[in-house]
Amino acid sequence: PLKMFLFFPSLFIYHFCRSAKLNNKLQIQIFKEAPVSKEIKERSFLFPIYSGLFFLLKYGGMVEPSEELTYEHNLVTNFVEQTRLNGDPVHYSRSLAMQGEFYSRQGQYEDALVCHEKLKRVYNINAHSALVVEAYASDRSAQNFGISANCYYRLGNVKAALQLTDIVLYKMMPKMDLTNVHNSVVMIYPTLWILKEEKLPRKALLALDRFVFRPFDQHFGTKGKTFSLALFQPLKALFTALMYKQGMEKKIDDSIMSWALKDDSMIIGSNVDNSFANFGRCGSSVCAEVCLLLSEYTTDGDAKKQLIDKGWALAQSAMVTAEKCGRHQTTYFQTKPTYDKLQALVK
Numbered sequence: 001p002l003k004m005f006l007f008f009p010s011l012f013i014y015h016f017c018r019s020a021k022l023n024n025k026l027q028i029q030i031f032k033e034a035p036v037s038k039e040i041k042e043r044s045f046l047f048p049i050y051s052g053l054f055f056l057l058k059y060g061g062m063v064e065p066s067e068e069l070t071y072e073h074n075l076v077t078n079f080v081e082q083t084r085l086n087g088d089p090v091h092y093s094r095s096l097a098m099q100g101e102f103y104s105r106q107g108q109y110e111d112a113l114v115c116h117e118k119l120k121r122v123y124n125i126n127a128h129s130a131l132v133v134e135a136y137a138s139d140r141s142a143q144n145f146g147i148s149a150n151c152y153y154r155l156g157n158v159k160a161a162l163q164l165t166d167i168v169l170y171k172m173m174p175k176m177d178l179t180n181v182h183n184s185v186v187m188i189y190p191t192l193w194i195l196k197e198e199k200l201p202r203k204a205l206l207a208l209d210r211f212v213f214r215p216f217d218q219h220f221g222t223k224g225k226t227f228s229l230a231l232f233q234p235l236k237a238l239f240t241a242l243m244y245k246q247g248m249e250k251k252i253d254d255s256i257m258s259w260a261l262k263d264d265s266m267i268i269g270s271n272v273d274n275s276f277a278n279f280g281r282c283g284s285s286v287c288a289e290v291c292l293l294l295s296e297y298t299t300d301g302d303a304k305k306q307l308i309d310k311g312w313a314l315a316q317s318a319m320v321t322a323e324k325c326g327r328h329q330t331t332y333f334q335t336k337p338t339y340d341k342l343q344a345l346v347k
Helices: 002-020 024-033 044-057 065-086 089-105 109-122 125-136 143-154 158-175 181-197 201-220 229-245 254-260 270-277 283-297 301-325 330-346
Strands: none
Touching (some): 044 065, 044 089, 089 109, 089 125, 089 143, 109 143, 143 158, 143 181, 143 330, 270 301, 301 330
8 A cells, every 4th residue: 555655656756747748857857856756764665666767758748859869878877876775675675777778778788788788787587586476577687698698699709699598598597487478589589580590590589489389378268358469370480491591490470471472461550560670570570581581482473472462561651660769770780681671682
């Protein structure tokens, strides 16, 4: 009851700051100095609000675009300091993960890896994972490992990236609650694009099947819902098509082609696209490459044209998202080659 009483005034402060469009320094000052804050001795339950604000910033509109970077930096820095002083590894590791993700999105990969090293010293998956999930809905601390693997890859350290990928897949994921499907997807999603670039599509598909597809079917069935559900079939189709292209499979299952040619397939919402672009690639980009690969596979002229046209529309949308993320990001490197190939095909 006390938490609920104090939580809602905190949300009121947030919405007041947002609607008033106050500058970032004043927003943070109001939040820290509000009367409700002074009444709180144990403030750890307020930390998820920092995490929530960080999440909302990715969708834009909270502050003026020219102030977003400074606002986010101040938010993250304040969160790290508050959790460090609090001393609870559950919240401190979450704040370090947030800081690492912030640096990663700015292309400051070395700084992001410094955060990862600090996180490794305080986070213990056996002791802390369930508690992080309880506070933040998914294990935001553990998710930093996949993000850090991507940082190593962007820096050209393929060996370290693959080693960290294996830690995620073989040491961490077996300890996770696989009924938390969203957590599973975010945990492994950054590693998929490392495996793709290193020509390991079977390993990527096996990880998806073991930790995402089968657990979702087992626990939720055909009527189940999760934020990333629209990505399931495109991911399966992509890595299946890549396995065929690399000679690991003799053919692509007819059901994948039938699905791809349906008018209502490959519809990815902007929220899903914007969210997963931060973890390596947006869904529309995945779908565009699926269309490209299937157009190369089929000998049916009508199907080929339909796939190219569909893929081109998806690639254009994906490219807007990739440019917004920045040309230093994995989502750009994953999207641009597909965009270029499809553009050449429609000319």
